[in-house]
Amino acid sequence: MRDVELVAVTKRYGSALAVDGIDLAIPEGSYTCLLGPSGCGKTSTLRMIAGHEMVSEGEILLAGRNVTTLPPAQRGTAMMFQSYALFPHLSARDNVAFGLRMRGVAKAERLRRADEFLDLVHLGPLADRLPAQLSGGQQQRVALARALITEPRVLLLDEPLSALDPFLRAKMREELKRLQRELGISFIHVTHSQEEAMALADLAVVMDHGRIVQAAPPRQIFERPASAFVARFIGGHNVLARGAQAISIRTDRCRLDDGAEGPRHHGHVRAVEYLGAAMRIVVVAEDGTEAEAMLPDSTPPIALGEAATLTWNAADEHALAA
Numbered sequence: 001m002r003d004v005e006l007v008a009v010t011k012r013y014g015s016a017l018a019v020d021g022i023d024l025a026i027p028e029g030s031y032t033c034l035l036g037p038s039g040c041g042k043t044s045t046l047r048m049i050a051g052h053e054m055v056s057e058g059e060i061l062l063a064g065r066n067v068t069t070l071p072p073a074q075r076g077t078a079m080m081f082q083s084y085a086l087f088p089h090l091s092a093r094d095n096v097a098f099g100l101r102m103r104g105v106a107k108a109e110r111l112r113r114a115d116e117f118l119d120l121v122h123l124g125p126l127a128d129r130l131p132a133q134l135s136g137g138q139q140q141r142v143a144l145a146r147a148l149i150t151e152p153r154v155l156l157l158d159e160p161l162s163a164l165d166p167f168l169r170a171k172m173r174e175e176l177k178r179l180q181r182e183l184g185i186s187f188i189h190v191t192h193s194q195e196e197a198m199a200l201a202d203l204a205v206v207m208d209h210g211r212i213v214q215a216a217p218p219r220q221i222f223e224r225p226a227s228a229f230v231a232r233f234i235g236g237h238n239v240l241a242r243g244a245q246a247i248s249i250r251t252d253r254c255r256l257d258d259g260a261e262g263p264r265h266h267g268h269v270r271a272v273e274y275l276g277a278a279m280r281i282v283v284v285a286e287d288g289t290e291a292e293a294m295l296p297d298s299t300p301p302i303a304l305g306e307a308a309t310l311t312w313n314a315a316d317e318h319a320l321a322a
């Protein structure tokens, strides 16, 4: 069973093509991240699934039902926006209960359910506070509870973590994953962050210019990027030429020349960064080709401008499609 299926979905704004005939199947109860550079069509795709944007061509199925022309409230989806859009004059509890008011649920039942969902996001004790009396992270939990109280089959999240500081972002990230697992519904999450997608996704969907360039579990994308674009975008890879063939090699598989057999990249050191658990160096060859390596933090100091040779095992090279 699939929670969401996109069939040849295209979105045009006037003559501008934002999403270009994409097919995508999202398995039941899974966490999907849509990622890619700015303008690649992530948000348009999410908004078409929600019904906030009509498709120009193609079909959208939710749990096997064709919802292409249905309004948002009849789709079984809920959306959590980047800006949380809470009502400033309503308490956290009333904000959460609001989702049910629109559906004609009686007041006592609404408030009881609102408390249940506030507990789910660990905000039970703050139910009476107004949004202005809550931190950004807490407001976001209220918004999350408000989206979840309608018991959607699919929760859509548009860059939900981008407004948070790095510490809170990591905490909320864990929280999102926990909720998705506990509720057993599908989350579809738009992000700019490769790291976020890696950490959260069962299925990571990399987009470029309105197309899906790879859709696979994060580990598979990292170990076998489909193209030079994906290898560069996902990070942690060097993309190098082998004659007419492009290959990728993980930067953590590169090491300083230790005399062992293997491909080599010789040049001088252009950058050295101490990253705590690792040291990142960039080596530029005579012809301008760059390669970087994540070296163990125990590596002896290397000076800028020094000659250096990187090497790796040929078996770790991955051939890229053109």
Ligand SMILES: Nc1ncnc2c1ncn2[C@@H]1O[C@H](COP(=O)(O)OP(=O)(O)OP(=O)(O)O)[C@@H](O)[C@H]1O
Binding pocket: 013, 016, 017, 018, 036, 037, 038, 039, 040, 041, 042, 043, 044, 045, 192
């Ligand atoms: N309402 C609109 N009218 C016209 N063009 C639009 C509209 N919304 C989006 N676009 C264009 O469609 C393309 C895809 O936009 P979309 O917002 O889906 O990309 P995105 O990947 O979510 O980008 P970002 O990461 O910057 O939010 C872009 O070129 C954008 O300029």
